[in-house]
Amino acid sequence: MFSRVLKSTQLCYVFRSNFSTSSKVDVKVAVLGAAGGIGQPLSLLLKQSPLISHLALYDIAHTPGVAADLSHIETRPKVTGHLGSEQLAECVKGAALVLIPAGVPRKPGMTRDDLFNTNASIVANLIDACAKNCPKAMIGIITNPVNSTVPIAAEVLKKRGVFDEKRLFGVTTLDVVRSNTFIAEGKGLDVTKVNCPVIGGHSGITIVPVISQCTPAVSFPQEERIKLSVRIQNAGTEVVEAKAGAGSATLSMAYAANKFARDLLEAMNGTEGKVQCAFVRSDETEAKYFATPVLLGKNGVEKNLGIGHLLDYERNLVTAAMPELIANIKKGEEFVAKNFK
Ligand SMILES: NC(=O)c1ccc[n+]([C@@H]2O[C@H](COP(=O)([O-])OP(=O)(O)OC[C@H]3O[C@@H](n4cnc5c(N)ncnc54)[C@H](O)[C@@H]3O)[C@@H](O)[C@H]2O)c1
Numbered sequence: 122m123f124s125r126v127l128k129s130t131q132l133c134y135v136f137r138s139n140f141s142t143s144s145k146v147d148v149k150v151a152v153l154g155a156a157g158g159i160g161q162p163l164s165l166l167l168k169q170s171p172l173i174s175h176l177a178l179y180d181i182a183h184t185p186g187v188a189a190d191l192s193h194i195e196t197r198p199k200v201t202g203h204l205g206s207e208q209l210a211e212c213v214k215g216a217a218l219v220l221i222p223a224g225v226p227r228k229p230g231m232t233r234d235d236l237f238n239t240n241a242s243i244v245a246n247l248i249d250a251c252a253k254n255c256p257k258a259m260i261g262i263i264t265n266p267v268n269s270t271v272p273i274a275a276e277v278l279k280k281r282g283v284f285d286e287k288r289l290f291g292v293t294t295l296d297v298v299r300s301n302t303f304i305a306e307g308k309g310l311d312v313t314k315v316n317c318p319v320i321g322g323h324s325g326i327t328i329v330p331v332i333s334q335c336t337p338a339v340s341f342p343q344e345e346r347i348k349l350s351v352r353i354q355n356a357g358t359e360v361v362e363a364k365a366g367a368g369s370a371t372l373s374m375a376y377a378a379n380k381f382a383r384d385l386l387e388a389m390n391g392t393e394g395k396v397q398c399a400f401v402r403s404d405e406t407e408a409k410y411f412a413t414p415v416l417l418g419k420n421g422v423e424k425n426l427g428i429g430h431l432l433d434y435e436r437n438l439v440t441a442a443m444p445e446l447i448a449n450i451k452k453g454e455e456f457v458a459k460n461f462k
């Protein structure tokens with residue numbers, strides 16, 4: 122059933138599903154940037170979740186079409202499409218989880234930091250709407266540069282008096298997904314059984330794969346370990362170059378964000394033992410935000426599981442990451458201090 126709901130100045134496209142489900146808990150998930158290269162496949166994957174009752178899709182373009190399309194899928198979540206800034210508040214209102222892939226992607230030759238000028242204000246404005254309309258929501262930031270957009274989000278939430286460090290995540294799952302894939306390929310392992318933590322940040326040398334903590338344990342000659350680590354650090358660029366101007370990773374990112382969201386939603390629903398690496402507020406190093414494995418729970422980060430034991434080689438990678446990571450974080454914080462009232 123399709124209905125157009127007019128609320129004051131807002132025109133929102135609502136699609137209701139007639140399917141019942143055994144799950145009783147109402148969980149609204151909002152995707153901001155839902156019509157984009159990541160947003161569309163991510164929304165498709167989320168639409169398959171029995172843990173979601175309402176999937177709210179926001180973008181500055183095309184959300185009515187994306188929502189109409191997804192709404193025909195015979196799964197639990199009701200889908201609503203929200204178009205343009207006047208429908209943002211309604212999209213995020215009451216959301217338990219907000220995922221943000223809104224903003225521009227890289228082209229060949231660009232660094233993630235080159236996206237800062239465009240994406241910083243996009244993220245700040247979206248987070249402001251979250252602060253006002255779903256202050257208790259878990260927020261997963263996908264938009265690059267993640268090393269700066271997460272501190273931007275934190276500073277906006279602080280300005281609005283609703284920052285809860287346990288509920289804000291930079292989504293770095295794709296680094297783990299890539300590590301698992303490359304290690305499994307290299308060692309001839311069943312990839313579904315491989316789990317390699319990736320710590321630090323989410324750009325170039327700030328990405329630190331911890332191959333020594335991989336499950337199952339794997340060993341590489343030092344030269345191969347270096348080659349593999351460099352490939353993981355540059356995997357985003359590998360995709361940007363292969364796409365030759367048509368954007369960056371979208372499908373693998375949608376897979377990764379869905380994996381992260383699924384574990385977080387399950388943890389919020391009471392399942393114990395869900396662990397994901399994420400870029401969170403941290404006291405592990407001198408960087409205020411740092412990705413490590415975190416135990417997820419009903420209230421977000423239940424416990425930061427920390428860096429753990431590193432090989433000298435991995436410790437050196439962390440040391441090398443620090444100046445860039447700290448500068449990226451500072452840049453995000455200063456952006457909000459200067460530009461956001
Ligand atoms: N965290 C990660 O591991 C990771 C991985 C891949 C990509 N990314 C980042 O994700 C972001 C999105 O990538 P993409 O490939 O989906 O880009 P895209 O251009 O295909 O899609 C971005 C979407 O954002 C929308 N948008 C722009 N401004 C907006 C606003 N103010 N409010 C709401 N929506 C807005 C656009 O209309 C578009 O639909 C990029 O910054 C990219 O670098 C991060």
Ligand SMILES: O=C(O)C[C@H](O)C(=O)O
Pocket residue numbers: 226227233265295323356357358360361369370
């Ligand atoms: O590389 C990019 O710009 C996108 C993303 O951060 C990635 O790692 O694929």
